[in-house]
Amino acid sequence: MKPKYVQMVSGFIVLAMLLAGCSGQQALSNSEAGQLDDEKSSDSPDSSDSPNIQQTEPPVSQTDDNSDSEENIVEKITLQIGESSFTATLESNDAVDTFVDMMREEPVVIQMSDYSGFEKVGSLGTNLPTSNSQTTTSAGDIVLYNGNQIVIFYGSNTWSYTRLGKIDDLSGWEDALGSGDVTVTFSPEDCGLKIKS
Numbered sequence: 001m002k003p004k005y006v007q008m009v010s011g012f013i014v015l016a017m018l019l020a021g022c023s024g025q026q027a028l029s030n031s032e033a034g035q036l037d038d039e040k041s042s043d044s045p046d047s048s049d050s051p052n053i054q055q056t057e058p059p060v061s062q063t064d065d066n067s068d069s070e071e072n073i074v075e076k077i078t079l080q081i082g083e084s085s086f087t088a089t090l091e092s093n094d095a096v097d098t099f100v101d102m103m104r105e106e107p108v109v110i111q112m113s114d115y116s117g118f119e120k121v122g123s124l125g126t127n128l129p130t131s132n133s134q135t136t137t138s139a140g141d142i143v144l145y146n147g148n149q150i151v152i153f154y155g156s157n158t159w160s161y162t163r164l165g166k167i168d169d170l171s172g173w174e175d176a177l178g179s180g181d182v183t184v185t186f187s188p189e190d191c192g193l194k195i196k197s
Helices: 002-024 030-040 094-105 173-177
Strands: 076-081 084-090 108-115 119-123 133-136 141-145 149-153 158-167 182-188
Touching: 084 173, 094 108, 094 158, 094 182, 108 149, 119 182, 149 158, 149 182
Parallel strands: none
Antiparallel strands: 076 084, 076 182, 084 158, 108 119, 108 182, 119 149, 133 158, 141 149, 141 158
């Protein structure tokens, strides 16, 4: 009777261990198991003294130098106002991506009017995606207002805008904008343009 009892108890213990192991652990792939084995067999002097805690490093992304080859990257645009030309550094958002796509088709020309003594505003004629946030602008900021108005600043204002970019060098900026209406041509920057395909 004892041998049967011992076999049954042993069987239950083995079954309980198997079930506990199956429910609490995920199977490791061969590469992960190999990595853990390598870490255990490390010949660091402290490995025998340290608690049995296994640390794994996050996976390293496998990318090559052409990883963004499917993306077209434009970091700068040119604003032409009369005879003056200004370079702007762009933000990274959906509105900018759509605006740049428009500029690639042809330069975007906007008639802009003075508003409140600190900005020029003009209709884009189409809506861009918005990611508005309460923003305090300064001279040289380029923003999207109401999804279809491009605003360029020569002063400061606080409102809810989607940032598009910022003029790099403000030398001559206020003089070029003047006090009346202006025509502004937005286009991808000629030199230093980063377009990958």
